[in-house]
Amino acid sequence: MQNHRFLDTGPQLSVSRLQKLFGFFFFFYALAVSVSASSIQPKKNTVENCQYLGKYFKKFRVEAEPVVLKSPFPKLGNRVLFSLHYNLSWHKNDSEKTVLGTHRSGRTRTKDNALWILPATPEDSGTYICTFRNESYCATMSVELKVFKKSEASLQSLSYQQVLITSGAGYLVCPDIDDFIQDKNDMEIKWYKDAVLLDQSNKTFSILKGSVYCHINNVSLDSSGYYTCELPFVYEGVKYNITRHINPRIIKKKEETMPVIIGSNKTVLTSLGSKLIIPCKAFFGLGSRPTALLRWTANNTFLHHVYKEGRVKEGQLHEYSENNRIYMEMSLIFNSVEKKDLNTEFICTAQNRLGYQTLQVRVKEEPTFSWGIAVAPLSLIFLVFVGIWMHIRWKQKPGKVYTTTKSKIIARDCQSSTPYRKEMI
Amino acid sequence: MDLCVSLRGLLITVLLFLFHSETMSLPFEKMTSKKQAYRIWDIYQKTFYLRNNQLVAGYLQGPNTNLEEKIDMVSIEPHSVLLGIHDGSLCLACVKSGDTVQLQLEAVNITDLDKDRNESKRFTFIKSENGSTCSFESAACPGWFLCTQADPDRPVSLSNTQTEAIITKFYFQKE
Numbered sequence: 001m002q003n004h005r006f007l008d009t010g011p012q013l014s015v016s017r018l019q020k021l022f023g024f025f026f027f028f029y030a031l032a033v034s035v036s037a038s039s040i041q042p043k044k045n046t047v048e049n050c051q052y053l054g055k056y057f058k059k060f061r062v063e064a065e066p067v068v069l070k071s072p073f074p075k076l077g078n079r080v081l082f083s084l085h086y087n088l089s090w091h092k093n094d095s096e097k098t099v100l101g102t103h104r105s106g107r108t109r110t111k112d113n114a115l116w117i118l119p120a121t122p123e124d125s126g127t128y129i130c131t132f133r134n135e136s137y138c139a140t141m142s143v144e145l146k147v148f149k150k151s152e153a154s155l156q157s158l159s160y161q162q163v164l165i166t167s168g169a170g171y172l173v174c175p176d177i178d179d180f181i182q183d184k185n186d187m188e189i190k191w192y193k194d195a196v197l198l199d200q201s202n203k204t205f206s207i208l209k210g211s212v213y214c215h216i217n218n219v220s221l222d223s224s225g226y227y228t229c230e231l232p233f234v235y236e237g238v239k240y241n242i243t244r245h246i247n248p249r250i251i252k253k254k255e256e257t258m259p260v261i262i263g264s265n266k267t268v269l270t271s272l273g274s275k276l277i278i279p280c281k282a283f284f285g286l287g288s289r290p291t292a293l294l295r296w297t298a299n300n301t302f303l304h305h306v307y308k309e310g311r312v313k314e315g316q317l318h319e320y321s322e323n324n325r326i327y328m329e330m331s332l333i334f335n336s337v338e339k340k341d342l343n344t345e346f347i348c349t350a351q352n353r354l355g356y357q358t359l360q361v362r363v364k365e366e367p368t369f370s371w372g373i374a375v376a377p378l379s380l381i382f383l384v385f386v387g388i389w390m391h392i393r394w395k396q397k398p399g400k401v402y403t404t405t406k407s408k409i410i411a412r413d414c415q416s417s418t419p420y421r422k423e424m425i
Numbered sequence: 426m427d428l429c430v431s432l433r434g435l436l437i438t439v440l441l442f443l444f445h446s447e448t449m450s451l452p453f454e455k456m457t458s459k460k461q462a463y464r465i466w467d468i469y470q471k472t473f474y475l476r477n478n479q480l481v482a483g484y485l486q487g488p489n490t491n492l493e494e495k496i497d498m499v500s501i502e503p504h505s506v507l508l509g510i511h512d513g514s515l516c517l518a519c520v521k522s523g524d525t526v527q528l529q530l531e532a533v534n535i536t537d538l539d540k541d542r543n544e545s546k547r548f549t550f551i552k553s554e555n556g557s558t559c560s561f562e563s564a565a566c567p568g569w570f571l572c573t574q575a576d577p578d579r580p581v582s583l584s585n586t587q588t589e590a591i592i593t594k595f596y597f598q599k600e
Binding site for chain 2: 056058059154156157158162163168178
């Protein structure tokens with residue numbers, strides 16, 4: 001990018017015409033010189049006109065340990081491999097700007113494009129510039145390093161982030177140690193949890209020889225803490241310890257249940273041409289559901305395959321929680337109901353890892369001449385007439401009439417004789 | 426009196442019968458977007474971050490953990506998903522070039538991709554779950570899976586081979 005900007009720089013236009021003209025000629029002269037120069041000899045690059053690719057994030061290390069700063073170039077991977085003539089150099093962004101790793105006597109070395117500091121001291125903290133250069137290209141990137149004094153080491157800055165999920169086995173990885181592994185099969189990493197060595201007697205953890213993992217047999221909330229892995233490393237007869245710290249985040253595994261659709265199979269009455277929305281709601285258990293799914297199909301086919309124009313489509317998925325109970329809702333939307341929908345089987349499926357449940361919906365046409373409307377008042381009138389007729393018939397029944405009359409007579413004759421009256425009734 | 430009660434009951438039944446469809450399809454409240462943020466890490470505990478606009482998997486330490494990229498996912502079909510970062514403004518795409526394929530980050534809005542599904546094929550991944558981990562196969566480049574490398578700080582890419590140095594299994598947890 002910077003190279004382009006460099007070429008774009010044109011002559012500065014001044015107020016005077018003469019100056020303008022001079023500038024114009026100068027521009028062409030400069031252009032001609034630069035073109036001929038670049039065609040004759042390869043461009044000589046200095047760090048100043050190298051393309052700066054940015055800053056790589058800070059590494060945090062502890063004093064007295066070897067430190068490796070890897071070449072931070074990401075996209076040059078292939079270029080580095082295929083280009084035979086290139087040069088990669090490191091220097092610290094301080095006042096001296098001396099190229100590092102060229103003298104075998106100092107603490108710094110370059111090995112496979114990486115800068116080694118053996119061992120690092122707090123004075124090594126700072127910004128390091130890595131420069132890649134070949135005949136036609138030059139790029140730089142910076143890497144920041146912070147070396148803590150042992151007494152001032154901040155566990156928070158040094159700790160790597162890893163994740164453990166509860167209720168089951170899990171493992172932590174000793175990170176960024178590849179450069180120090182000398183014999184993978186014979187490698188023995190010591191693991192500590194909150195500064196306590198995890199050995200064979202500890203049944204909660206299993207650590208295998210030749211492995212970079214610390215297996216945790218049953219992850220629980222008690223698994224949280226600061227873990228340290230320690231790898232011995234020997235260089236030129238000097239023994240070092242490489243330590244890394246991990247502060248894992250413990251994630252609670254969610255309680256998953258089979259999804260349950262609320263409601264049962266149904267038939268929806270509607271009129272042709274009208275808009276229709278049919279909701280589907282399902283319960284997905286407690287906690288959050290990364291695997292849960294709710295969808296509508298028409299004759300076992302996805303809606304967007306059947307209704308490419310979107311006449312019938314799924315509404316937005318709505319997920320919410322009520323007292324930690326997870327519900328999902330999604331409606332089936334008909335912009336306008338057509339006759340063919342009456343013969344289509346619409347199914348709402350709620351699915352997660354444990355299984356699925358479906359809800360079948362059929363759409364029926366609501367008759368334009370509604371027998372319901374016509375029959376309802378008629379049946380009402382009919383029922384009223386039947387009621388009246390039955391009432392009259394019941395009144396006219398001979399037995400009934402006699403009993404009623406008699407009881408009336410008795411009631412008139414012996415008004416105080418309640419038991420008898422009761423008996424009669 | 427009995428007649429009155431029975432008539433009232435009948436009237437309610439008739440009314441319910443007549444307005445059955447209305448009770449079934451009440452107008453629905455406006456629903457929220459399907460896009461959701463997920464935390465992703467490979468089975469070697471490496472997380473994603475950006476380096477020179479390229480997605481890289483590595484171990485993040487101390488304050489660098491803030492650089493972790495979360496994945497925004499939109500489900501478009503039961504197992505088909507769109508993946509993006511930066512609140513769905515940069516989407517993961519499979520781009521074929523010759524015999525090989527490349528994972529590309531394209532500046533498109535993930536929710537716009539959902540609207541035009543024909544155009545969104547190169548952004549579509551088939552998400553399959555295997556126990557507690559999952560893998561993502563490109564829909565446009567069948568057989569090519571989203572992968573990281575065993576070595577840290579290497580680009581997240583696509584692979585059609587399964588070797589020890591290539592990791593295609595990821596933990597994928599909703600934020």
